[in-house]
Amino acid sequence: MSTFVLELGCEEIPARFMTELLAALATEMQTFLTEQSLSYGRVSSMGTYRRLVVSVIDLQDQQDDRTKVIKGPPLAIGQSESGAFLPPAIGFAKRVGVDVSDLEVDETGPKPVLVAKQFVKGRRSQEILAQGLADLVQRLPLRIQMRWSDSESIFVRPLHWVLALLDEHVLPVSILGVQADRFTYSHRFLGPESASIQGASISVPEASQLPSLLAKASVVLDPSDREQRVRIALSEHQQEDINDALVTEVVFLTESPTPLLGQFDTAFLSVPEPVLVACMTQHQKYFPIYENTQLTNRFLVVADNVTDQNQATILKGNERVLAARLADAQFFWEQDLKRPLASLLPQLSQVIYQQNLGSMADKQQRLTQLALGLARDLGLETDPALIQRAGGLCKADLVSLMVGEFGGLQGVMGSLYARHHGEDDQVSEAIQAHYRPQSQSDQVPDSEIGVLLGLADRADSVVASFYKGLIPTGSKDPMGVRRAIFGILMICWDRGYDFDLIAFLDQAYAQFGDQAHHRDELLSFLRQRVRGSLIETGLDYDVVDAVLMSQDSVLNVVAVKRSAQALAMFRQTQAEAFKAVTDTAVRVKRLAKTKVAQQSVTETLFSDEAERQAWQAFQLYIKSQDQVSNDQARLEGLLPLTTALVTYFDDVLVMAKDDKVRDNRLAFLAQVSALYHQVADFEKVVI
Amino acid sequence: MSTEITFQEIIFELQHFWSKQGCLILQPFDTEKGAGTMSPYTFLKALGPEPWKVAYLEPSRRPTDGRFFENPNRLQHYFQYQVILKPSPLDVQDQYVKSLAAIGIDPSQHDIRFVEDNWESPTLGAWGVGWEVWLDGMEVTQFTYFQQCGGVDCKPVSVEITYGVERLAMFIQNKDHVKDIVWQKTPSGVVTYGDVYQESELDHCHYNFETADLSRLLQLFETYETECLHIIDQKLVYPAYEYCLKCSHTFNLLDARGAISVSERAQYILRIRTLARKCADLYLSRREPVEAST
Structure with missing residues (x-):
């Protein structure tokens, strides 16, 4: 060893x-x-x-020594019945360098073959x-x-x-x-x-x-040891909510991390906290120090070259740099406050969103219209005037000085500026909220207006990207389409917003003009994302596929998730019934694929009792659907129909010799198939 | 600092230091440009196979950065000290830190860090990877290994060291505002950076932000571009490249006046990049025979 x-x-x-x-x-x-x-x-x-x-x-x-087995010719051609080795075997033995008499027979495969075994010395x-x-x-x-x-x-x-x-x-x-x-x-x-x-x-x-x-030699090689040093220093200053990403970053910016406590002029505390924090963490990689969740004028810098002699110099240097940054930030804050958000709109109309897709001001208008329409469709009671106002301001901070310097503060600054200028609380909250959730670990915000604007903003971005042919492939997703779609799904599922996403995206398309470029690609991309997200929640892929395929012209993601969960539950709790329903639905669907001119079913053409029973069960199912309130009940409703159909297939020959009888049966099955399909495309289910 | 070194002495020391490292000490290039990188001593010389070691002080202009001398370290005209070593030597970081020692920054007394900062110039079709150098948390130098210039792979790779001279001087002299930097102590008294540049900085800020005539500048851009293309047709690299620089500076002036919308911006940048690329191609086409004969 x-x-x-x-x-x-x-x-x-x-x-x-x-x-x-x-x-x-x-x-x-x-x-x-x-x-x-x-x-x-x-x-x-x-x-x-x-x-x-x-x-x-x-x-x-x-390495352990081992025996290497090399396959040679089939026994049948390598050795005669008398046991004499034939030329193929002789040639093989020569090629691999063993004596022909050392060849062995391997009978594990379908036909016995000759093999050579070689001793391989471990390297x-x-x-x-x-x-x-x-x-x-x-x-x-x-x-x-x-x-x-x-x-x-x-x-x-x-x-x-x-x-x-x-x-x-x-x-x-x-x-x-x-x-x-x-x-x-x-x-x-x-x-x-x-x-x-x-x-x-x-x-x-x-x-x-x-x-x-x-x-x-003053190098702490193990990152976890360096991390320990940083975390100990933070806990010595009673810090609880630690910026883990920043810890990792400073751990890999140092070989001998030495935390030093610095401070800045308390006058800077008048600048909003997110700005101070951004100055310290983003630009300087410092940890802001909080006291009972209140930001103080102290910070921790993790230096890498500290000795007793230079400690004071290094700390003073860092304090000076921070002071200059904070002075800049304070200047931006004060300058920005002089201009209400609404006054920035002319400037916003100078900022191109994307070539040929207008400015950021145009985008704001588009998303406001989308959000208003969505609020109407969902029957929400939110004041449209507030949606209008928040939508009309939500991107304005992009041209503020502060966001120009700290891009990560988009939305945060907008909310602060809006509040400062006396906008309605719902409006100022929505400006920040419409960017959220920013990641999988983020939460869907409470602000209803923010959520509506967020859905609209993302729909607009997704459609814009496809409209321009910027279709994400593999790891390339320049416009962040995946993230935007994920945001839409998180919001819909969190809020339970029941609406057709395709119609919503079509409204977004309509704002770009008559042509819905790459709409098909967008819809199939969207389905893939919905599929992926549902599978991530632990649902079986076949259940997800079955439910998704049943929604071909509409896509209500809340309904899809609900149905998929119900179907998964059905499979889990009533395995046999689930199998019967699946088998029957698949059989019906395959037969229903036979094209017939006839659409409606003529009862007088029924010749078999099982046929009438099935027809009756079908009628009953349709009637019962009016009272069905959930997916669970709808699935259970399929059971009597399925039972009737099982008998039907036992007794009835669908492909009857009489054309009329056959077409009538096929027409019936087409209707039944459509009915199963409303629940799921059972062909996708893997039994 | 006990023995405070003046602005002009900092430059002397850097010149002296890099001269001893075997660099040619060149003089500033006489066409306006946004950064030392845009000097043909860097942009063109970084291309092609020949070794090249130079250092030079470069006055640089960024019209949009003008702040009427109010911001402590933003200027529309400032200095970069530029070093190009091609091929990049393995001990370049060491040479750099020793150059800091030469201007009075003892590395054992400070926290010097190399923090990732990659560089890209869309107008020059150039990019590289490297760091910004932090001196007790202050960014004082940009370090770049050129990977491409004018859209062409750099072989061998040059390393560029760009010192922010004002930043370093403020650090060394312990000043909070660029105008207070001591340029030199003369027999007739102390002369500051502000004494030398305040008047012209203010004039230029007024010009850049308020006075520059947009239609004439637009015309100039077109004219310079046409001239550049004309010269490229005649296969004269250097004069063509100078007109490319003039286009770039004119574009910066238009930008400072807020005359260029974001969509137009991309178009202008593309036009300048096209010129830069043609110059780079032309320069390289001359190098090929050299390569073949060796």
């Missing part, structure tokens, strides 16, 4: 890539070892902005790693890749050193043109005295010592 470690020493790797890179490094190593049939205790990866490290503990020194892990490491590194995911100098190599940042040790041995391997050795480097500035910011070179005697030697 050995310990292996690989360290790739780079120039500063972007923090946002680190988590993914380290995870991939471990996964690739595990895959590699498994493929190579090398057993191991544990693979783990660690790293900092300059280092990608993967280590393997209890690595097998050598040493040292050799295997040396051969495979360079390729393994090439397989790492590079979101942004670069070239440097006159090298042909491609990586995330220029590679400076490679440390590759199997216990005390350096592996003879070259990665991206860099020869592996046993040297690592200290922290750029904090390590032992060195001539360059590469840091002091440290010779690592054996693999397991890398982390401890780095620790002595």
Whole structure:
């Protein structure tokens, strides 16, 4: 058993890539070892902005020896009945290098074949790693890749050193043109005295010592240790609601994280909290300090090169930078307040939403109309004048100075400015709310106007994208169509808004003109997204498909979800009935596919009792539907009909010789099929 | 700082430092441009196979950034100190940090960080990856490994170091406003950045935001573009590129006047990029024989 470690020493790797890179490094190593049939205790990866490290503990020194079985010719042509080997067998044995008399017969397949067995000596892990490491590194995911100098190599940042040790041995391997050795480097500035910011070179005697030697050179290699340092500092200041993304970011912006507590002039606290927080977190990567959920004038900066001598200087420098940023933000805030949102509209009409699709002011108008129509269709009692007002202001903050500087504050600033200028509370709330939910983990906001505008805004964006032919494919989704559709679904399901999404999107199309470009693609994309989202909630894909297919010209996502849940429940609680309904519906549907001219059913043509019984059950079902209030009841209503049809198929020959009788039966089944189809397309169900 | 270094001394020190690193010290290029990158010493020289090591101070103009000298660090005319090393040496970060030491910033006394910041110039069809350098939280330098210029892959790759000279001077001299930077202590007294530039900065702000004649500027843009294309037809790279720069600056002036809507903006940028790309292609077409003969 050995310990292996690989360290790739780079120039500063972007923090946002680190988590993914380290995870991939471990996964690739595990895959590699498994493929190579090398057993191991544990693979783990660690790293900092300059280092990608993967280590393997209890690595097998050598593959197990094994016997390789090579298939040869069928026994029938390889060996005569007398047992003599024939030319195909002789040739095969020669080719694989065994004596022909050592060939064996493998009878596990349909026909017995001759096989050769070869002894394969296990290769040493040292050799295997040396051969495979360079390729393994090439397989790492590079979101942004670069070239440097006159090298042909491609990586995330220029590679400076490679440390590759199997216990005390350096592996003879070259990665991206860099020869592996046993040297690592200290922290750029904090390590032992060195001539360059590469840091002091440290010779690592054996693999397991890398982390401890780095620790002595002021490098905390394990991200969770660095995270610990940050979190301890935050908890020392009684911080509870921690910005985890920021923690991860600073963890990968440091090798020796040292939190320092700074402060700014309390006068800046007059600037709204979201702005102060954005200044600190986005631009400077500082943690704002709260006291009982109240923002204070203190912050935590996580520096990387702190000593007793420079601590005061570094802190003062950071405080100055923040002060300048806050002064800027205060200036923006005060300037913006001088202009009511409505006065920004002329400027908004200068901001092009998309070429040929008008300005952001035009978009506002479109979404306001859509929202008003939706409120009407849903029969909501919201005051249309308020919808109109909120819709007419919801994008105005995009041309405010503050949002120009902090794009992430769109909506937030609009709400603050609206409130400042005395807009109705419902209006100012809606401006911020119409962007929500912003992610899967976000909540659908309470603001009804905000939700309506949000649905309208997203519908407009989705349609705009398809209208222009910007159709999302694979990972490419420049307009964020997937996210927009997801937002629509989250809202509909949260609110239980019962409406036809296709009609709603058609209204959005109508605002762009007569031509509904790429409407078919949009609808099928939409169905895919609805399908995916429902499956994510734990519903079986076949149930989802069956229900979705039953809504071909309309798409009420609330109804679809309800029906799918009912059908899933039906399957779960009444498995046999479910199977009977499915089988019958499928049989009916297949027969109903036979085209007949006849539409209506003539009762006098019925010749069989089972036929009349089925017809009766059909009539009863239709009548009962008037009283049915939920999907569950509707499904159960199918049971008597299904029973009648089972008998019908037992007794009645649908394809009768008499054309009239046959067509009449097919016409009946077409009606029955349509009826099943209203519930679900049972052909999609996998029994 | 105990021994406060003046603005002009900072420039001297940088010139001296990079000269010792083997760079040519070139003088500013005499056509208005938005950044040191747009100098042909960078934009054209980053293309093609020849090695190139230069450093130069570049006056840069961004009409929309003018603030009538009110904002502590936004100016419509400012200085970049630009270093181009091609091919990029592996110890470039080290050289850079030593250059900071040369202007009085002891790296052991500060928190120097390289934070991801990639660079893209749509007008030049150029992009690169790199960092902004943080000095105790303040962004003082842009670091870029050029990957493409004029839409063409850079081979070998150049690294560009762009110092914000005013930012560094404010940091070193502990000033809160750019106008208070000490340009030089002369026998007849201290001369500040404001003393040198306040008057012209104000004039230019008035011109950029209020006075510039839109129809004439639009005409100039068309004229410069036509001339640029004419020169490209004659296969003269450098004069053509200068007219491309003139187009770019004229566009910036129009932009500052708010004369360009967002949709037009994209169109203008595309027109300038087309010119830049043609210049780059022309420049490269001259390089090919060089490559073939070596």
